[in-house]
Amino acid sequence: MNTIAVNKSFDVATVRKDFPILNVEVHGNPLVYFDNAATTQKPQQVIDTLNDYYRRYNSNVHRGVHYLSQVATDAYEEARLKVSKLLNASSSAEIIFTRGTTESINLIAFSFGEVFIHEGDEIIISTIEHHSNIVPWQLLCQRKKAVLKVIPVLDNGVLDLEAYRGLFSEHTKLVAVGHISNALGTVNPIAEMIATAHAHQVPVLIDGAQGLPHGKVDVQSLDCDFYCFSGHKMYGPTGIGGFYGRMSLLEQMPPYQSGGEMIQDVSFACTTFNEVPYKFEAGTPNIADAIGLATAIEYLEKVGWDAIAKYEQELLRYATEKLTLEGGITIIGTAPDKASLISFLIDGVHPLDAGTIIDHFGIAIRTGNHCAQPLMDRFGITGTIRASFAFYNTFEEIDRLMAAIRKVKQMFL
Amino acid sequence: MTIAEKEEQIINEFRFFDDWMDKYNYIIDLGKSLPMIDEKLKTDSNLIKGCQSRVWLNADFDGNVITFTGDSDAVITKGIANLLVRALSGHTPDEILNAELSFVDKIGLKEHLSPTRSNGLVSMIKQMKLYALAYKTKASLKS
């Protein structure tokens, strides 16, 4: 059976020791966690950082002259710097912290939309977007009587770039596309797509929720205008994320929420807003989790982005070959460039039925439409089974998934 | 048989399974073997939406008891739906409204009726009770 050559160069046993949750048992079996595209597990280092923050220097930021406030402020701003380096932003002020990708896109849809989107304008998104990168634009279009244009997707899950180029008009004001599809794994050619948009003087927002977990991003060489991400999908805590925004745009955008932190001067006659990034961070920010995110980034750097990418691709290749050899499996999304996730169907078995049985073997996979209903409609299906791999997963775990799939076939077919 | 007696009967049928897989095989058999609903009744208005598995539910009232039929595109969901229909179908609106349906918990399938499961079964039970309430109201208006 084991005809597939496996490169065992990555020391997965060592990294697994950093993730305490991997020792959990589910339904009497050791957990196999293949739902990494939904959220990743946290290394002990991140858990320790959170613990340490609350035990030693919890304090509000940017306000107090007292010692602890200074320590917390430094750590929080250090975290911003860490993110800005990871994205290669030209200044850390271009990094805005939010709760995650969804909040980032909503913030931009509101603030950018307020200034730049008017009646009759057009916004381009794609068929393979997550609902978080569809609905905020729909609402903006309703508010402003603007028009949403949608890039079609080819049968293999690759965006139709020719159609994309044809969507531009003098009314196009923004392109918002995902870096990597959470439902198919397709890696979109964002550099090329950004260049196309910029040739029409149109700014581009990248939904990087699934991008950043798999590798560093260089917003300067990509030349993108916004890049949104979620900390919890890149081994950081939940409730923290953010986005990169081009300074010249951020300066023109009005605040999203208002209150403390984001103001410079308040009188009942007139309020002046604080500078970017604070203008967009109303209220006490999520200090602990921002600092935890910085630890996650440090951790990923220590493991090594190249090693992670290489190993994840090996897992992807191994799983793809196993599923193909198995037969009776339809893989949805066969783009040449994919991140380490596979959407598939077991022919003749409802994904939910399969998921229920697979769960009983202690294997966490995802079933359903993956918050990408328009994409499911495009492929004429209601959902898929999705296995998404992280660098702490192993080839043996994929074998366990295959065994569970064989059991599912026995039970249902 | 009362609803409670039927629930007891179902609990007894499941008593023999000590292995989760045997239990699921039985539910899968229930889901596969029984024709549950007339294809003509699988209409959009009988469809319970917004779920990972689609569930259809039809109700007929003869002035005394309600007859339910249902279906699902997922086999496990259909098997469990089958048990729910078996328990509640053929009873008066009052009996249905008062039914506790604790058998689901007792046969170890409670997780399938959690609101976050999104298999449509929670909505199906709600819908069955709504039918009972509607028919009860209708009947009391007539008399």
Ligand SMILES: Cc1ncc(COP(=O)(O)O)c(C=O)c1O
């Ligand atoms: C492509 C994509 N965009 C956006 C989101 C939303 O991220 P969050 O829920 O962290 O805001 C997700 C998460 O599932 C995603 O996969």
